[in-house]
Amino acid sequence: MILLSEVSKTVVDGRRKISILKDITLSVQSGEFLAIVGPSGSGKSTLMNLLGLLDKPTAGQYQFDGQPVSSLPAGKLATFRNRHIGFVFQSFMLMPRMSVLRNVELPLLYQPMRGKERKRLACEALEQVGMIEKIKQKAIHLSGGERQRVAIARALVNNPRLILADEPTGNLDEELKGEILSIFLALKQQGRTIVMVTHDREAASIADRYLTIRHGELVEETPLTRAHLTPQKAEVVYPSI
Ligand SMILES: Nc1ncnc2c1ncn2[C@@H]1O[C@H](COP(=O)(O)OP(=O)(O)OP(=O)(O)O)[C@@H](O)[C@H]1O
Ligand SMILES: [Mg+2]
Structure with missing residues (x-):
């Protein structure tokens, strides 16, 4: 479904050229769940x-x-x-003063659709992430885990071919992380194509395959097994929203 062939990204900073991604060749099959892991600054978000x-x-x-x-x-x-790709960002990127329902409806505003149909699709997506009870609540009043679930519902509402998630558990504690990962597992079982970036090897272990990126270069590795996982204490950081 996706094929990147020798993709590079270079930015010019003053007189210096900075090479952020170098000759990335990557294919993702339809229905595959790919995780990309790598240290901070290695080029994951750029990719x-x-x-x-x-x-x-x-x-x-x-x-x-x-x-x-x-x-x-x-x-x-x-x-x-807008039609084919759904995004989940680490920092949620919700509209704080808007209701849960409105936030999830946002991607649908760019296409002609009746309000009733928009609401039906948004409710369907919110149902999948267990947030249907909170449709009227303002995003600013949600907990971190709830915000991330709403952000996932927003990514799903268009029924995209591809779901891209950049550190979807990065700002969550261990328990919430488990909840979000189980939503991703359910999406995988539905046959969705997912690419998830994560610092966290445990999060990566739910994917079919994972790749490591270092200094802008991709290195293919063997699948993770639980024995390789080192327990890490999650840092609990809730951004403003
Ligand atoms: N527009 C830009 N101009 C200059 N440098 C940039 C630009 N965009 C990204 N970089 C640099 O490229 C490198 C990769 O950035 P990127 O955000 O992709 O890293 P990352 O792997 O997502 O890191 P993190 O895990 O911290 O989110 C970093 O060193 C960053 O400072
Ligand atoms: Mg990043």
């Missing part, structure tokens, strides 16, 4: 932004279902992204 068509590579090709998407004009790119 996700490229996969999510939020940014363009400086070299290489990106094909989505055989279609070269990196060369699409900006308007078409936005439509393509």
Whole structure:
């Protein structure tokens, strides 16, 4: 479904050229759950932004279902992204003053649809993450785990082909992390295609396959087994929202 061929990302900082991603070749099959792990600053979010068509590579090709998407004009790119890709960010990115329902309806506002249908789809997505009881609550009044569940519902509402999650458990404690990972497992069982970036090897262990990224380069590794996991104390950090 996804094919990146020798994709690189270089940025110019003053007179210096910084190479963030180097010759990344990566394919993701439809229905596959891929995790990408790597240290801070290794290029994980940059890679996700490229996969999510939020940014363009400086070299290489990106094909989505055989279609070269990196060369699409900006308007078409936005439509393509909205239709096919759902995002879950580490910092949730919800609208704090809007209700849970409204937040999940947001991606549907870009397509012609009756209000009733929009609400039905948003409720369906909220049902999947166990947040249907809280549709009227403002996002600002939710706990960290609830915010992340709403963010996942928002990523699902368009029924996207691809779900991209950048550190979806990064700001959650151990128990909430387990809840969010079980939602991702359920999505995997539905046959969704998922790419998840994580610092956390335990989170990566629920994926079909994982790749390590170091200094902007991908290294393929063997699947994780539980024996390799080192228990890590989760840092509990709740961002403002
Ligand atoms: N526009 C930019 N200009 C200059 N440097 C950048 C730019 N974007 C990213 N970088 C640098 O590229 C490197 C990779 O950044 P990226 O955000 O992809 O890392 P990451 O693996 O997601 O890290 P983390 O785990 O901390 O989120 C970092 O050193 C970052 O400072
Ligand atoms: Mg990052």
